[in-house]
Amino acid sequence: MMVRSDDLRQLYQEMILDHHRSPRNYGILEPHTHSAEGYNPLCGDQLHLFLRITTDGIIDDVRFTGQGCAISRASASLMTEALKGKSVKEAHQLFERFHRAVTSDPTEIQNLYTLGKLDVLLGVREFPSRVKCATLAWHTLEQALTGGGTTTTE
Amino acid sequence: MLMNSHSITTLTYDVERICRDFPILTIQPYGKKLAYLDNAATTQKPQCVLDAMMHYYTHEHSNVHRGVYYLSERASSAYERARDVVAAFIGARRREEIIFTRGTTESINLVAASWGGTHLREGDEIVLTVFEHHSNIVPWQRVSQRTGARLRVIPLEPDGSFSLERALETITERTRIVAITHVSNVLGLIVPVAPIIERAHQVGAVVVLDGAQAVAHVEVNVSNLDCDFYAFSSHKVYGPTGIGVLYGKAELLDRMPPYQGGGDMIRRVTFEQTTYNDLPYKFEAGTPPIAEAIGLARALEYVTTIGRSVIASWEDELISLCITKLSNIEGVRILGPHHGRAAVVSFSVDGVHPHDIATYLDRQGIAIRAGHHCAQPLMDFYGLSATSRISVAMYSTEEEIERAIAALVECIELFRVS
Numbered sequence: 161m162m163v164r165s166d167d168l169r170q171l172y173q174e175m176i177l178d179h180h181r182s183p184r185n186y187g188i189l190e191p192h193t194h195s196a197e198g199y200n201p202l203c204g205d206q207l208h209l210f211l212r213i214t215t216d217g218i219i220d221d222v223r224f225t226g227q228g229c230a231i232s233r234a235s236a237s238l239m240t241e242a243l244k245g246k247s248v249k250e251a252h253q254l255f256e257r258f259h260r261a262v263t264s265d266p267t268e269i270q271n272l273y274t275l276g277k278l279d280v281l282l283g284v285r286e287f288p289s290r291v292k293c294a295t296l297a298w299h300t301l302e303q304a305l306t307g308g309g310t311t312t313t314e
Numbered sequence: 315m316l317m318n319s320h321s322i323t324t325l326t327y328d329v330e331r332i333c334r335d336f337p338i339l340t341i342q343p344y345g346k347k348l349a350y351l352d353n354a355a356t357t358q359k360p361q362c363v364l365d366a367m368m369h370y371y372t373h374e375h376s377n378v379h380r381g382v383y384y385l386s387e388r389a390s391s392a393y394e395r396a397r398d399v400v401a402a403f404i405g406a407r408r409r410e411e412i413i414f415t416r417g418t419t420e421s422i423n424l425v426a427a428s429w430g431g432t433h434l435r436e437g438d439e440i441v442l443t444v445f446e447h448h449s450n451i452v453p454w455q456r457v458s459q460r461t462g463a464r465l466r467v468i469p470l471e472p473d474g475s476f477s478l479e480r481a482l483e484t485i486t487e488r489t490r491i492v493a494i495t496h497v498s499n500v501l502g503l504i505v506p507v508a509p510i511i512e513r514a515h516q517v518g519a520v521v522v523l524d525g526a527q528a529v530a531h532v533e534v535n536v537s538n539l540d541c542d543f544y545a546f547s548s549h550k551v552y553g554p555t556g557i558g559v560l561y562g563k564a565e566l567l568d569r570m571p572p573y574q575g576g577g578d579m580i581r582r583v584t585f586e587q588t589t590y591n592d593l594p595y596k597f598e599a600g601t602p603p604i605a606e607a608i609g610l611a612r613a614l615e616y617v618t619t620i621g622r623s624v625i626a627s628w629e630d631e632l633i634s635l636c637i638t639k640l641s642n643i644e645g646v647r648i649l650g651p652h653h654g655r656a657a658v659v660s661f662s663v664d665g666v667h668p669h670d671i672a673t674y675l676d677r678q679g680i681a682i683r684a685g686h687h688c689a690q691p692l693m694d695f696y697g698l699s700a701t702s703r704i705s706v707a708m709y710s711t712e713e714e715i716e717r718a719i720a721a722l723v724e725c726i727e728l729f730r731v732s
Binding site (some may be wrong): 164167172177180202203205206227228230231266273287289290293295 | 668669673676686728
């Protein structure tokens with residue numbers, strides 16, 4: 161496979177392409193306790209996120225549907241994998257850390273904490289116009305967890 | 315036929331020489347040769363436009379229509395000369411019919427607020443097409459909410475073609491305004507505006523043409539077209555940003571209330587009452603974009619020197635090449651007509667998102683557009699959230715098209731979900 165620039169190789173790592181081609185946890189989750197729709201007005205991308213959270217606050221299952229670029233799809237797919245089994249509190253913390261990591265200046269030495277598999281998404285830092293693609297799923301998660309008027313309790 | 319036009323234009327069209335007039339074309343993004351193919355968004359500026367603006371600021375700058383001193387007279391005459399150049403370029407009969415605005419968007423908002431706000435009544439209809447840019451939708455939506463008028467939309471046929479018959483049917487006795495684009499920024503479609511204008515006038519409606527995509531690519535003569543208003547932006551026709559034009563028939567503009575209040579648009583002000591200035595100043599409140607007007611005029615003179623029809627046939631050739639190449643790639647769907655289009659090709663690729671395509675090409679120095687192109691109703695018609703768009707200008711080359719297509723093929727190979 162020919163990818164011409166190092167930045168591109170960093171952005172579109174094999175794991176990202178894999179999650180883009182076969183996204184995990186793709187589909188509608190029924191029944192769910194929380195859901196939200198994310199929308200990126202810049203590109204028109206849409207994402208629908210569904211969560212099933214137990215009464216003691218553990219994310220039991222999570223799925224997504226929607227249209228998006230490779231980055232937003234892979235980010236959503238990786239996020240759903242990372243969230244399963246986490247508490248709501250841990251999910252908020254992960255959002256904070258992920259958001260801070262992808263919006264930070266790549267030249268600064270940080271990342272004292274690894275984000276695990278999510279590290280593959282850090283390539284977007286070199287592509288400022290694409291950061292929103294990587295964070296769409298995460299903003300949708302925050303919206304779903306905090307109500308945002310679209311939370312459903314079925 | 316393509317071969318024919320190819321041999322003609324290569325003899326007469328020296329694209330390399332034209333490229334040398336545009337200093338920005340030598341920059342190298344990521345160390346790669348630049349291929350700027352997003353000209354429908356904005357065009358680059360030739361050195362003569364930059365020089366004209368610099369000369370103005372270094373030799374002539376002052377405020378216009380005010381002072382009685384040397385510099386103010388120089389500035390005023392340069393600004394007013396720019397109006398004459400614009401009038402001649404689009405074939406306006408009178409210089410007062412040229413109003414300088416901030417751009418196409420402000421021009422359309424001016425007509426919607428000033429003409430629409432005073433002429434529309436409940437039950438009146440405003441006719442648009444489904445492929446309008448948001449800037450030719452939202453101002454009409456807003457004025458219709460205030461006045462009770464309704465929007466009626468000329469659709470595309472299920473196969474994506476434009477039916478003139480359907481357009482004419484949509485214009486009825488209730489139509490007061492027809493606001494349509496002259497050239498679609500997504501489809502490249504050159505709208506057959508003449509019969510639409512004729513029909514609109516038969517029912518007593520006025521016609522506003524959004525010429526943002528047209529002026530740089532097709533011959534525009536507002537007097538021959540007999541449109542009532544024509545809007546365009548400087549920056550899409552090799553001029554600076556921050557200025558645009560509204561052409562309006564003097565008899566309509568005369569009867570319209572001012573759009574904004576301020577200096578220059580008045581004759582006499584008291585706290586009780588203000589008498590407004592004559593055309594065009596009634597619609598030019600505040601200090602105008604003087605340097606920009608001068609830059610725009612220089613850009614139009616530059617285009618005229620090269621020749622609009624010569625530029626158009628060069629661009630047609632590049633777009634034909636692009637369409638032919640794209641048609642040979644599996645899974646590529648071209649939006650809009652294969653013929654009768656100007657300088658723009660939008661396409662979608664099965665299984666590959668436009669943003670990934672744009673990023674991939676960007677790192678090879680190739681700038682194309684990905685997104686909804688401010689035409690979301692049209693995206694909805696096609697069931698797409700976004701498309702990729704290649705758009706050319708007078709300085710675009712065959713080599714740039716070839717590079718873009720080659721990079722696209724690589725990119726599809728990388729991303730396609732098999």
